Amino acid sequence: MARRIHRSALSALAVLLTLTAVPTATATTPARSAPPPPRTVSAWLPYWNQEAAYRDALEHAAQIRTISPFWYETKSATRVDGHPGAGERRIVDGLHARGIQVVPTVMEQMKPGALGAVMTSPARRAEHVDALLAVVRSRAYDGLDLDYETIAPTPDAKYPAVRDGYAAFVTDLCARLHALDKQCFVTVTPKTRTTGRVWDYRKLGAVADRLRIMAYNMHHAEGAPGPISTPQWYDEILARATAEVPRVKLEMGLPAYGWDWAVGDKARAKHVTSQDAEALRRKVKAPYALDPDSRTPHFTYKDGKTRRTVWYQDARGTATHLPALRKYGVPHTVLWALGFEDPALWRTLATG
Structure with missing residues (x-):
């Protein structure tokens, strides 16, 4: 009986709530404009550094x-293998419990x-769509992320057919994933005046839930030393991407790593995480400096008789690149990769 409320008491309560309710917007109380969409971070x-x-x-x-665990690798049209630790339910469940989508990445290194x-x-x-659907059904995944890169340098004579075939494949895969109420992500290299011709951004952006642009490796391990990315390069990438893909679907890939080259040597550079690069800089007592053009940190040091140079990205450098994203109205980012980053980067992404 103590939990029962008399009908007259309910009526009185309703009157009180009416009198004290916050007024809604009227002609004399203009509604506030909607705030810009918040910056979001995926990663x-x-x-190999899972825990x-x-x-x-x-x-x-x-x-x-x-979160996109880098868990699967395509070996052929009908074979998709898992990397060590792929599909670990403790991780999938733990991320879901914190409200994070789990969309594993399928990569490939085919000939x-x-x-x-x-x-x-x-x-x-x-056949390959069926193989990928078997992966997404194997766990409580929220979708799949495709990171297929070996088609990027397709020769001139073949790239139009490969471009169209890949767009048709993604269209079919996304339709099948959506029928299962799953997300369809596509990861691509930057499309500029001289790169990325194999990606039909317009068709991919029309069917995928997100198009992730790997906006890094402007200078790479097999090339000459230089910055991983620059604001000017971001401007070129985003000018083209936003002309062909809805902004809400774009995720700009941000680097949390760098390369350590031997100066004058054509050997492959060493990969360094942002954390490793900064620790090395402190160890060799090199001064901290942002390159004035690329706005990325770099330093040189001696390793025995070898002179080496390191270019990487950190929170301060990223802060100087984010204005390009704001300029083009792209609030969404994806980080390569978790565990690599400057710890201060999270504050930069929250406030930048």
């Missing part, structure tokens, strides 16, 4: 909307021409 989780990256994700869960042959064959494309 790839590397399987540390998972802890990193949980620590910054309030800022993260999607030149092999992936293109799959993409230009309707029958083999269909």
Whole structure:
């Protein structure tokens, strides 16, 4: 009986709520304009540093909307293998418990021409869609992220067919994923005046839930030393991307790593995380400096008789690149990769 409320008491309560309710917007009380969409952060989780990256994700869960564990590799049209630790339910469940989507990445390192042959064959494309659907059904995943890069340097004579075949493949895959109420992400290299011609941004952006642009490796391990990215390069990338893809679907890939080159040597550069690069800079007592053009940190040091140079990205450098994203109205980012980053980067992404 103590929990029952008399009908007259309810009526009195209703009158009180009416008298004290906050007034709604009227002609004399203009409604506030909607705030701009918040910046969101997604990130790839590397399987080779899985436990540390998972802890990193949980620590910054309030800022993260999607984690893409780097868990699967396509070997052929019908074969998709898991990397060590792929599909670990403790991680999937732990991320879901913090409100984070889990959309694993499927990558590939097929021989030149092999992936293109799959993409230009309707029958083999269909087989591959089925193989990928088996992956997404294997766990409580929220979708799939495709990171297929070996088709990027397709020769002139073949790239139009590979471009169209890949767009058709993504269209079919996304439709099948959406029928399962799953997300469809596509990761691509930057499309500029001289790069990225194999990606049909317009068609991919029309069917995918997100198009992730790997806006890094402007200078890479097999090339000459230089910055990983620049604001000017971001401007060129985003000018083209936003002309072809809805801004809400774009995620700009941000680097949390760098390369350590031997000066004058054509050997492959060493990969360094942002944390490793900064620790090395302190160890060799090199001064901290942002390159005035690229606005990225770099330093040189001696390793025995070898002179080496390191270019990487950190929170201060990223802060100087974010205005390009604001200029083009792109609020969404994706980080390569969890566990690599300057710890201050999270504050930069929250306030930048």
